Amino acid sequence: VFVATQRGTGSGAAIPNPKPFSDLVFEVTLTGGFPNMVKLHAAHGPVFWWRLLGRRMLMVGSYEAAKQLLMGEGTLVRADYPPSVKQMLGPWGMVNIHGKSYTRIKRLAQAGFTPKAIRGYLPRIQAIAEEGVQRWAAEGDILAYPEMKWYTFRVAVELFLGVGTGWTGPQDFPAVSATFATWLEGLFSFPVAIPGTAFARGLKARDELMRRIHASLELLEQRRAAKGSSDDAARGDAAAGGPAPASNGAEQPILMELLMASRDERGEGLTRDQLADTVLTLLFAGHDTSSTTLVRIFQHLHAHPEAVTRLRQEQAEVVVKHGTAITEAALADMQYADGALREAMRVTPIIAGFPRIALKDFELCGYTIPAGTRLQCSLQHTLHTDSRWQAEDDPLAFKPERWLGQRDGAWIPFGGGPRLCLGWLMAMVEMKVLLAAIFRGHVLTLQEPNEPWMLFPLARPKHGMPARITEAEAAA
Ligand code: HEM
The missing domain is CATH 3.30.43.20 (Uridine Diphospho-n-acetylenolpyruvylglucosamine Reductase; domain 2)
Incomplete structure (x- = not known):
């Protein structure tokens, strides 16, 4: 047969x-x-x-x-994700579309991932990483896996949608995180929308996320109109490789603003619905992947204290040379951290x-x-x-x-060809920044280094990776 x-x-x-x-x-x-x-x-x-x-x-x-x-993407083969992914990401979700409209949306979305754009995001990423490390050190015992999810989701939300747009406030962030988790469960479930199933809950969560995304888009458009042409000029400057970012990053455009301003060769941009599905796709593609890779690295580092020593030495040298602000030049000098990330993704790929x-x-x-x-x-x-x-x-x-x-x-590990991961540079940057924030002044210890992993649909440590982060002096 x-x-x-x-x-x-x-x-x-x-x-x-x-x-x-x-x-x-x-x-x-x-x-x-x-x-x-x-x-x-x-x-x-x-x-x-x-x-x-x-x-x-x-x-x-x-x-x-x-x-x-x-x-051979687009000629021999094309990406083919399960029906649940298609429904949860929506009709304009990048991974589900093909041909000319795919190429156009991906090209327009690249405006949010240029080296210049990422340089602009750096101060925000560093601030979130340092806030996390302070909190984890204060809490003592933590579960590293949900905390890394917190870090990468917080980075995604703040960089993509900005502060003060209904996502990052003390009430908003926990609510959004919970809705997003329900949506994710739906994404990895059988696509049967019978009430009570994970898929049905996921679809409801999608509606809620879409409502928030559209509300943020409206708010950003209003802000843009209110600020007028001076803001447009600043955005154009940033996209074209203009002045260096301010130290706190607050004046730098967020990803959504860059995407809203992005234009194709005919001068046309993404529609509201395309923007909304693109942002949801980015929230999905851009946070679980990086958080899981980070906990994999923690596991490797725990087993290799000599690698931790080299990471620390490298960070000390980088701080002497560049100061404490993590700039593009400082990142370029983190070759060992870069190697640790590449090696973890090689030995234990998460996809x-x-x-x-x-x-x-x-x-x-x-x-x-x-x-x-x-x-x-x-x-x-x-x-x-x-x-x-x-x-x-x-x-x-x-x-x-x-x-x-x-x-x-x-x-x-980031794929290749036309479907190469859109966020690979951002992922490397946010992971390197977190390693820097931890290993500059803290010690990370895993309580259960041989913890088993669940490997489907996404790899994750079975018990959430119990860990402790302490200040280096206190640990010495
Ligand atoms: C360690 C972290 C990450 C890993 C290992 C990873 C891996 C991948 C891989 C293997 C693909 C290709 C899938 C395919 O060919 O079917 C992909 C696609 C994609 N990734 Fe990532 N990714 C990571 C982080 C990110 C981040 C941070 C973002 C965005 C903020 C992102 C956005 C995307 C998007 C939008 C696509 C679809 C591209 C397309 O269909 O053309 N990823 N990623």
Whole structure:
């Protein structure tokens, strides 16, 4: 039956189907761990059939194949997220749209992620990171996972929507965070909108988030009109590479303002609905990913005190050279912190892979892949088998120094090609700023370093990662 349904494996060879009665999610639930894709691909080849949530799927594991799929976006394949994601992100959610309207929206949204824009966000990010570290040190015992979610969500809300727009106030922020959590649960659930289900609650939460986003847009438009042309001039200046940001960042445009001012070649911008779905997509794509990566780094650092010593030394040197304000130049001198982030994302990538659907028949790893086939490309396989490290003693050990002086290769935790992560630079910056804020003057200890992880749908530590942050002098 399976050979017959694999129509068109043109080279004559049938694509292996080693698990005809198994589903990836069933296996994750049963074993409590994500399958080792490196081993599976070694056993069954670079391409084999499996299932994901009941949908038949080709598992793909080779760097060459990953590159082909990433670069073939829009011609060979296109991104194909589950129906729940489509409904929760809305009709203009970037990951769900394709073709010309996708390219246009992504290009317009890039205005919020230029190096210049991110330079403008830096003071706000540093202020939030330092506020967090002070609070965690005062609280003593914390759960690092929800606190990192607090950090990255706070950064996202403040940078994207700004203060005083109904998101960051003492009443607003907890309410928004709770609504967002309900929305996220809906996003990763079966799309059955029967009252009482996670999906139905998620849809209600989407309505509430949309109401808030539209209200903020209206407020920002009113402010913009009130400030008039002087504000427009300042925004134009910032987008074009104008003056350096003020020290507290308050005068710098927030992401929503940059997106509202962004124009295509015909002088047209994003509609209200496009702006709203884009911001919701960014809130989603831009916070769980970075918070989970941060707790992964904490785990690696806890196991590698020598890496913590080097991080501290580097921060001391950066402060001597640049002062305490974290500027673009200071970030450029945090090479070891950069290596620690890259290494954590290489050894323990938090995204399993990227889903695609074939737009036409094409050749992949010697097989003909029929149009309409669903494919899931393994990030774990690509990152773990990167040929650069294979000659070294222990290619899977956490060694940030591997990255000193090296930047290229099969490092694709942010994807690549047309669908390259829009926020990759912002993610690297917010994570580096947090490492700086912690390791300049504090010690981080994990209470349960061998805590197990849940690995589906998003990786997270099972008990929330109990931790303690203390001042360095107090700990000494
Ligand atoms: C450590 C943190 C992050 C990781 C590991 C990560 C990873 C990824 C990956 C692998 C993709 C490509 C998915 C695909 O090809 O189907 C992606 C796409 C995307 N990411 Fe990120 N991301 C991170 C942080 C962020 C942040 C901070 C933002 C925004 C503020 C963001 C916004 C996006 C968007 C909008 C897309 C969709 C791009 C498109 O469809 O063209 N990400 N991310």
